[in-house]
Amino acid sequence: MEWIEDELQKLVDRSLNRSLQISSTVFDRQGYVLRGQKTLLDLSSNDYLGLARHPAIADAMAQALLAEGAGSGASRLITGNRPPYSRLEDALAAWQQSEAALVFANGYMANLGVIQALAGRGDVVFSDRLNHASIVDGIGLSRAEHVRYRHNDTEHLRRLLHKHRDARRKLIVTDAVFSMNGDQAPLAELVALKREYGAILMVDEAHSGGVYGARGEGLCHALGLQGGVDVHVGTFSKAFGVYGAYVSGSRTLIRLLVNKARPIIYSTAPPPSVIAGITEALKLVQTECQRRERLAASSRQFRSTLRVAGFQVGPGDSPIVPVIVGDNATALRFSSALESEGIAAVAVRPPTVPEGTARIRFSLSAAHNPDDLADAARRIEQVAVRLGVLAP
Numbered sequence: 001m002e003w004i005e006d007e008l009q010k011l012v013d014r015s016l017n018r019s020l021q022i023s024s025t026v027f028d029r030q031g032y033v034l035r036g037q038k039t040l041l042d043l044s045s046n047d048y049l050g051l052a053r054h055p056a057i058a059d060a061m062a063q064a065l066l067a068e069g070a071g072s073g074a075s076r077l078i079t080g081n082r083p084p085y086s087r088l089e090d091a092l093a094a095w096q097q098s099e100a101a102l103v104f105a106n107g108y109m110a111n112l113g114v115i116q117a118l119a120g121r122g123d124v125v126f127s128d129r130l131n132h133a134s135i136v137d138g139i140g141l142s143r144a145e146h147v148r149y150r151h152n153d154t155e156h157l158r159r160l161l162h163k164h165r166d167a168r169r170k171l172i173v174t175d176a177v178f179s180m181n182g183d184q185a186p187l188a189e190l191v192a193l194k195r196e197y198g199a200i201l202m203v204d205e206a207h208s209g210g211v212y213g214a215r216g217e218g219l220c221h222a223l224g225l226q227g228g229v230d231v232h233v234g235t236f237s238k239a240f241g242v243y244g245a246y247v248s249g250s251r252t253l254i255r256l257l258v259n260k261a262r263p264i265i266y267s268t269a270p271p272p273s274v275i276a277g278i279t280e281a282l283k284l285v286q287t288e289c290q291r292r293e294r295l296a297a298s299s300r301q302f303r304s305t306l307r308v309a310g311f312q313v314g315p316g317d318s319p320i321v322p323v324i325v326g327d328n329a330t331a332l333r334f335s336s337a338l339e340s341e342g343i344a345a346v347a348v349r350p351p352t353v354p355e356g357t358a359r360i361r362f363s364l365s366a367a368h369n370p371d372d373l374a375d376a377a378r379r380i381e382q383v384a385v386r387l388g389v390l391a392p
């Protein structure tokens with residue numbers, strides 16, 4: 001087993017070692033975390049709407065826990081399928097204006113399950129190079145041919161679709177908002193291409209669900225494109241502040257998933273308390289629009305402050321604001337200097353992002369107060385100048 005030590009040492013040498021840090025919640029201060037003895041402004045969580053500690057969600061979960069117990073006991077196809085699951089799925093389908101929806105244990109499993117159910121040997125999956133790891137893993141497990149297109153490059157995708165036009169089935173998969181870039185997929189063009197080439201289009205709204213759309217339906221709805229998307233995936237672990245995921249689409253699609261999605265068939269149904277929490281969060285996501293508005297305003301303000309300070313901030317208006325520094329060691333130094341300044345902002349390094357594009361990924365939440373964000377932006381600028389990331 002000595003090779004393990006060698007492998008780990010190689011990671012340390014390349015500033016790629018990772019370790020688990022303990023972050024505790026700060027009871028009376030939303031949007032903050034406790035690291036050691038220090039309270040830090042949390043610019044790294046995906047709790048976009050600030051729902052993770054909403055009392056109504058916690059209350060719904062506590063009640064379900066007392067009424068139904070801790071675990072569901074079996075997969076949904078055995079005896080784990082309780083009434084609240086289908087009630088939630090009806091509410092999800094109504095929210096998404098789709099025929100049907102299916103709940104998964106989390107977004108990672110949803111992507112594995114859906115891609116494996118839709119594609120197999122002899123099929124081709126076209127995937128944006130910057131798609132989330134769970135999509136990459138789903139394609140690998142499906143045994144379909146994995147064809148990557150350059151990030152958001154629809155001309156490149158068109159050439160590849162043409163090249164593989166005779167494939168049995170073609171599936172195009174994209175993140176709606178890219179998790180480490182914060183930019184948006186060219187969804188209108190993808191819908192046009194999938195129609196032209198007779199492909200299936202699957203969109204992962206992990207970072208856009210709850211954040212975009214009049215009732216938080218996601219980016220596809222915000223752009224009026226939901227009718228052109230065949231498979232819609234979203235998570236409850238980010239803007240919903242709970243845990244879990246869903247797929248929505250046609251009744252036929254959902255029937256296929258019940259029969260073929262391995263995480264549904266071979267894994268225990270999520271605990272009833274989690275389903276109750278998601279059900280409550282779904283109500284809040286649809287009705288508490290002020291959270292979305294506050295988040296949009298903070299995102300605009302924070303992005304523009306960093307731009308004015310001289311940072312290269314990526315395009316878009318999402319709450320994910322990456323500052324690319326390039327090499328891994330600088331990203332780590334930047335992150336630890338920010339921690340000394342009271343800001344939790346994690347360095348994201350390969351393989352999560354391409355080699356040479358290590359970055360600090362700032363993510364905002366409706367839980368943040370605008371003055372704290374303005375103050376954080378000033379400190380980020382000072383640290384960057386001190387480290388030579390930004391010219392003075």
Ligand SMILES: *Cc1c(COP(=O)(O)O)cnc(C)c1O
Pocket residue numbers: 106107108109111132134175179204206207235236237244245
């Ligand atoms: C976070 C994320 C997932 C995984 O969702 P979980 O519910 O956290 O497992 C899937 N896709 C994308 C694009 C994500 O960012």
